[in-house]
Amino acid sequence: MRISEFLSPQAVIADMQARTKPEVLRELSAALVRAHPQLQEEKLVEVLREREKLGSTGIGEGVAIPHGKLPGMTQLLATFGVSREGLDFEAIDGKPTHLFFALVAPENSAGVHLKALARISRLFKNPRFRTAILEAPTAADIHALIVQEDARP
Amino acid sequence: MEPLPTAFLLVVAGLLMGLSVLLSRASGRFGLPVAMLFLGIGMAAGSDGPGGIEFSDYGFAFRLGTVALVLILFDGGLNTPLAAVRAAIRPASLLATVGVVATAAILALAAHLVFGFSWPVALLLGAIVSSTDAAAVFSVLRGSGLHLKRRVGTTLELESGLNDPMAVILTMALTQNLLQGEGLGWRLLLDAVVQMVVGGGLGLALGWGGRQLLKRLRLQAAGLYPVMTLALAFLAFGLPTLFHGSGFLSVYVVGVLLGNETLRYRTGLLRVHDALAWLSQVAMFLVLGLLVYPEQLLEVAWVGLGLSLFLAFIARPVAVLLCLLPFRFPAGEILYTGWVGLRGAVPIILATFPVLAGAQGAQAIFNIVFFIVVVNGFIPGATVPWVTRKLGLAANVPEPPPAVLEIASTQLLNGELSAFYIDAASATAGARISELPFPPESAAMLIVRGLELLAPKGDTVLQAGDHVYVFSRSEDLPFLRLMFGQREDE
Numbered sequence: 001m002r003i004s005e006f007l008s009p010q011a012v013i014a015d016m017q018a019r020t021k022p023e024v025l026r027e028l029s030a031a032l033v034r035a036h037p038q039l040q041e042e043k044l045v046e047v048l049r050e051r052e053k054l055g056s057t058g059i060g061e062g063v064a065i066p067h068g069k070l071p072g073m074t075q076l077l078a079t080f081g082v083s084r085e086g087l088d089f090e091a092i093d094g095k096p097t098h099l100f101f102a103l104v105a106p107e108n109s110a111g112v113h114l115k116a117l118a119r120i121s122r123l124f125k126n127p128r129f130r131t132a133i134l135e136a137p138t139a140a141d142i143h144a145l146i147v148q149e150d151a152r153p
Numbered sequence: 154m155e156p157l158p159t160a161f162l163l164v165v166a167g168l169l170m171g172l173s174v175l176l177s178r179a180s181g182r183f184g185l186p187v188a189m190l191f192l193g194i195g196m197a198a199g200s201d202g203p204g205g206i207e208f209s210d211y212g213f214a215f216r217l218g219t220v221a222l223v224l225i226l227f228d229g230g231l232n233t234p235l236a237a238v239r240a241a242i243r244p245a246s247l248l249a250t251v252g253v254v255a256t257a258a259i260l261a262l263a264a265h266l267v268f269g270f271s272w273p274v275a276l277l278l279g280a281i282v283s284s285t286d287a288a289a290v291f292s293v294l295r296g297s298g299l300h301l302k303r304r305v306g307t308t309l310e311l312e313s314g315l316n317d318p319m320a321v322i323l324t325m326a327l328t329q330n331l332l333q334g335e336g337l338g339w340r341l342l343l344d345a346v347v348q349m350v351v352g353g354g355l356g357l358a359l360g361w362g363g364r365q366l367l368k369r370l371r372l373q374a375a376g377l378y379p380v381m382t383l384a385l386a387f388l389a390f391g392l393p394t395l396f397h398g399s400g401f402l403s404v405y406v407v408g409v410l411l412g413n414e415t416l417r418y419r420t421g422l423l424r425v426h427d428a429l430a431w432l433s434q435v436a437m438f439l440v441l442g443l444l445v446y447p448e449q450l451l452e453v454a455w456v457g458l459g460l461s462l463f464l465a466f467i468a469r470p471v472a473v474l475l476c477l478l479p480f481r482f483p484a485g486e487i488l489y490t491g492w493v494g495l496r497g498a499v500p501i502i503l504a505t506f507p508v509l510a511g512a513q514g515a516q517a518i519f520n521i522v523f524f525i526v527v528v529n530g531f532i533p534g535a536t537v538p539w540v541t542r543k544l545g546l547a548a549n550v551p552e553p554p555p556a557v558l559e560i561a562s563t564q565l566l567n568g569e570l571s572a573f574y575i576d577a578a579s580a581t582a583g584a585r586i587s588e589l590p591f592p593p594e595s596a597a598m599l600i601v602r603g604l605e606l607l608a609p610k611g612d613t614v615l616q617a618g619d620h621v622y623v624f625s626r627s628e629d630l631p632f633l634r635l636m637f638g639q640r641e642d643e
Contacts (some may be wrong), residue, residue, distance in 0.1 A: 114590050
């Protein structure tokens with residue numbers, strides 16, 4: 001599985017405007033709809049919100065991986081956003097969150113969905129990679145960084 | 154001649170305690186706080202009831218009540234996660250200080266203007282009934298199968314853990330004022346600050362010391378660990394109190410510090426203190442019920458009813474509104490916090506203090522306070538489940554699993570078991586166990602599905618509604634929480 005298969009450069013936001021948790025979910029959903037117009041923004045926000053109710057996907061160190069299952073999808077899709085200022089995403093370490101990797105999976109594809117979650121969370125464990133992303137100026141640069149890190153053995 | 158009196162005493166105690174436990178299930182169904190039930194049983198057994206037991210030892214009641222409160226506050230602290238403290242400390246500490254003073258003052262105003270009490274008595278009355286008891290709220294909610302949304306719940310809980318000290322300080326000072334007719338002034342405020350600082354400071358020191366001690370302590374018998382924590386709880390109350398600090402604040406702080414540390418034999422410790430807190434509740438309310446003469450309560454019925462309704466509808470809501478305005482709480486949450494300020498045993502115990510000090514009119518104060526607490530158990534007490542649903546503050550918390558798996562050990566271990574509820578929205582719902590990307594040192598241990606226990610094999614499919622027990626290293630917990638959702642035991 002390669003992240004480039006489900007994260008397109010158009011779905012990357014280099015400078016998120018959201019200041020609160022609900023705004024983050026909305027902004028990420030809107031970005032995903034821009035990249036994949038067949039999706040419905042309202043439904044995306046709803047599934048991400050449902051998952052956040054079970055406990056925040058902010059896994060600490062400034063990283064959050066909101067995710068959800070959407071009926072009718074044919075493949076895994078993702079969007080990535082950077083909040084320069086960071087915001088309170090109720091992360092488990094209580095620190096502000098800067099990096100948001102949102103993931104939406106078709107129903108009945110739990111295996112792929114979980115594998116992607118594991119892959120992404122492992123990727124962002126690397127502190128140098130996190131810093132590099134925060135320093136990258138454009139969406140294209142950020143996308144390139146992610147693809148490059150993902151290709152490393 | 155002994156041992157007959159002792160045997161008789163134990164038979165009576167056994168009967169009363171047993172009856173309280175047997176009837177506790179029924180009280181939940183009627184939305185009545187269990188505390189009120191225990192109190193009622195005590196009253197029925199007492200001098201004016203069918204039991205006819207003569208008991209009017211205020212000194213014993215005060216001492217037992219204080220020990221009981223120490224155990225209840227310590228247990229409350231042990232079960233308060235640090236995250237809850239962080240989230241609610243600011244609103245809760247304002248409610249526990251300014252809120253307590255405001256409630257007392259507003260109620261005193263009504264007692265003086267409407268019911269004609271002199272200022273010293275009115276102020277003392279206000280101070281005595283000014284602290285809340287979150288355990289009462291939670292016991293009523295649990296009886297109706299409801300859980301509170303997180304922020305409201307933690308604020309109420311932390312407030313009630315922190316507000317007894319202020320009520321105690323005010324009551325002691327105002328009793329002195331009633332006895333000696335000294336003017337009240339800035340000294341009272343200064344005194345309160347000193348008590349809080351000494352109590353909080355010694356609490357932090359003892360909590361830190363207790364942590365170090367419990368980490369290094371190795372005992373042969375597991376049963377000795379709770380004896381050590383009990384000793385720490387007693388010291389945590391006693392030492393600061395001897396040095397003019399608030400013992401109640403200190404014991405709560407020590408409880409929080411110890412409860413948030415990975416201790417040897419932790420689950421066992423928590424269970425022992427949970428049982429001690431329940432024993433305290435039962436014993437304390439039974440004795441307080443025995444202490445009162447219900448016929449004397451009738452004499453103060455109108456005053457008691459009036460003050461109780463004033464407390465519920467005006468004093469508490471106004472004080473809460475004042476304290477919560479700076480925090481941008483939604484209106485519904487402010488309204489709720491203002492309404493469910495249930496009173497527990499603390500006011501009744503505090504009301505024995507002026508009686509013991511021999512203050513004039515203290516007996517009447519005791520009866521009025523008793524009446525206020527009882528009425529308060531029904532209004533707002535009995536309305537709590539209804540109001541919680543109406544204001545949309547009930548949280549969707551899954552039913553706990555019928556079977557609980559845990560590791561009991563007197564040694565510190567390098568891993569832990571955590572329980573996760575599989576919600577339909579979790580990424581793991583519908584996944585085969587073999588598809589779960591567990592970190593190398595983790596694995597699923599047991600699945601609880603309804604009343605069935607399943608061994609997690611590679612092709613077992615997780616269904617929404619399952620509870621899964623996972624063994625892991627603590628550093629892998631963030632990823633497990635990403636996969637499953639929040640832990641059930643948090």
